[in-house]
Amino acid sequence: MGKTIAEINKKIKEGRAVVVTAEEIAGLAKKQDVKKLAAEIDIVTTGTFGPMCSSGVFLNFGHSNPRIKIGGGKIYLNGVPAYAGLAAVDTYIGAAATPENDPRNSEHPGSFKYGGGHVIEDLVAGREIMLEINAYGTDCYPKRGVSTRIRLKDLNEAILFNPRNCYQNYNVAVNLSKKTIYTYMGILKPELGNANYCSAGQLSPLLKDPYLRTIGLGTKIFLGGGTGYVAWWGTQFNPSVKRTKNGVPAAGAATLALIGDLKQMKPEYIKGASLTGYGTSLIVGIGIPIPVLNEDILRWTAIPDEELYAPVVDYSNDYPNCTGKTLGEVNYGQLKSGKAEILKKEVPTGSLSSYKKAREIADTLKKWITGGDFQLTENVMNFPEPDSGYKFRAMKEGR
Amino acid sequence: MERKFVIHFPKTLVDKPIMSDLVKRYSLDFNILKAYVTPEEEGTLVLALQGTEENVDTAVKDLKEMGARIQSISSDIRMVRELCTDCTACIPLCPVDALYRDKEDFSVHFDAEKCIACGLCIKACPTKALVFTI
Incomplete structure (x- = not known):
């Protein structure tokens, strides 16, 4: 006995939809019959809030008078270079963009105080941004330079488009070497001094729909405090990784490309990040509703932290050198307790992803749905399945 | 009185008995809260110094003159x-x-x-x- 999206949407409209968060369902399923819960519950909401470096925003500034063409020239936002390969007054600024005069890692570890992620945060927060354009001038776009201040509300479009967000699962980073290392997974102290993870575990969207049965092209989501959509499968999509008995990938696996209107977003859910010794990034808040179409889907949404495993990887050697070696697996229950056993040692853990914020997002999405403000979408297309033959490739070098 | 400090020693001072000299000269008591040498061989010492205010101040001044960087800890x-x-x-x-x-x-x-x-x-x-x- 299943439900359809149309039936669930009808219930949302009538204010009758039963919505719980992925954390709540994990608790309920420990006590109650799964079959009964699958019949009663219509939607499970998820949430995640962490640095997602493959993020950025398309901007259109409107035309200057006389007209200017950014393409082929140079463009800076608060001194951070943006993409100058599009027509006229369009650009794209990525989270990791760094000012040309930033010392980077010349004095290691660099602090990376301000970059693309911070420009995006400043836009969302309504702050003024310095826009500088240098162009070569054409008959139709004669102007050669612009230097002005802009705000998000002055722009035509501001479209957050993130080619790789929402990793289904992620490495737990450790350092087996004798010196501290500075990574995108945070500061890692020598000789297993700490273990850092980056997932909301039982609240994380793609861990709760491990085969992407409900999430696909066109899925409407919570994105940065506004509504957004799944625009494609994400880059480095890798559905054929090893899975645990419950079907959940025990490593990276699926990713999502996401799109949404930056003007709807809120500064609480879109934040610039400075990762010492690594660079800048963007912290993105994402929430995805999972319609409980059948018992299988409910069972997946209810998998608790203790049954979700992440691989432990040495970021002093195995990660940078792509050895593929892992040091074992730990579950999110252990990771969230603050200590995990790795190579027979009790190691303090830290997270780059905020569980508190993930909870807030899943709760907000739940409120939107029960309040009748948010309807679910039917997938326009499903994404490659584990047995589809879809491959994740390494770079071909040296030819 | 007791005051806490973080003292960073440059490479050139790491192997010298600076602290024990100071402690003797200014009759201070000390308690090492944490000590380590970074891979760049800079030494870091977190310690609580006990003694008269004048003696603690002079000891800190001497350390600075020797090239140590000092941060006083009072909810810094x-x-x-x-x-x-x-x-x-x-x-x-x-x-x-x-x-x-x-x-x-x-x-x-x-x-x-x-x-x-x-x-x-x-x-x-x-x-x-x-x-x-x-």
Whole structure:
């Protein structure tokens, strides 16, 4: 006995939809019959809030008078270079963009105080941004330079488009070497001094729909405090990784490309990040509703932290050198307790992803749905399945 | 009186018995809270010095003249609550458990009393929510 999206949407409209968060369902399923819960519950909401470096925003500034063409020239936002390969007054600024005069890692570890992620945060927060354009001038776009201040509300479009967000699962980073290392997974102290993870575990969207049965092209989501959509499968999509008995990938696996209107977003859910010794990034808040179409889907949404495993990887050697070696697996229950056993040692853990914020997002999405403000979408297309033959490739070098 | 300091020694001073000399000269008592030598061979010492105010001040002055960098610890580090996203990246780095997470609501808290101002959390915080106040 299943439900359809149309039936669930009808219930949302009538204010009758039963919505719980992925954390709540994990608790309920420990006590109650799964079959009964699958019949009663219509939607499970998820949430995640962490640095997602493959993020950025398309901007259109409107035309200057006389007209200017950014393409082929140079463009800076608060001194951070943006993409100058599009027509006229369009650009794209990525989270990791760094000012040309930033010392980077010349004095290691660099602090990376301000970059693309911070420009995006400043836009969302309504702050003024310095826009500088240098162009070569054409008959139709004669102007050669612009230097002005802009705000998000002055722009035509501001479209957050993130080619790789929402990793289904992620490495737990450790350092087996004798010196501290500075990574995108945070500061890692020598000789297993700490273990850092980056997932909301039982609240994380793609861990709760491990085969992407409900999430696909066109899925409407919570994105940065506004509504957004799944625009494609994400880059480095890798559905054929090893899975645990419950079907959940025990490593990276699926990713999502996401799109949404930056003007709807809120500064609480879109934040610039400075990762010492690594660079800048963007912290993105994402929430995805999972319609409980059948018992299988409910069972997946209810998998608790203790049954979700992440691989432990040495970021002093195995990660940078792509050895593929892992040091074992730990579950999110252990990771969230603050200590995990790795190579027979009790190691303090830290997270780059905020569980508190993930909870807030899943709760907000739940409120939107029960309040009748948010309807679910039917997938326009499903994404490659584990047995589809879809491959994740390494770079071909040296030819 | 007792005051806490973080003292960074450059490579040239690491192998000299500076502290014991000072302690003898100014009749100070000391308690080492933490000590380590970085891979760049800079020494870092977190210690509490006890003695008369004048003697502690003079000892600190002498250390500075020898090329040591000194930070006085009196809740030197502050958490800017609005900037914290409660991620916990700082927590395993804190050597004295001054940063901790609430088990129920997963929020991150800072106990200024415990802090020895080593500054690791400042480097670890992606949103610059931890700052030196001096």
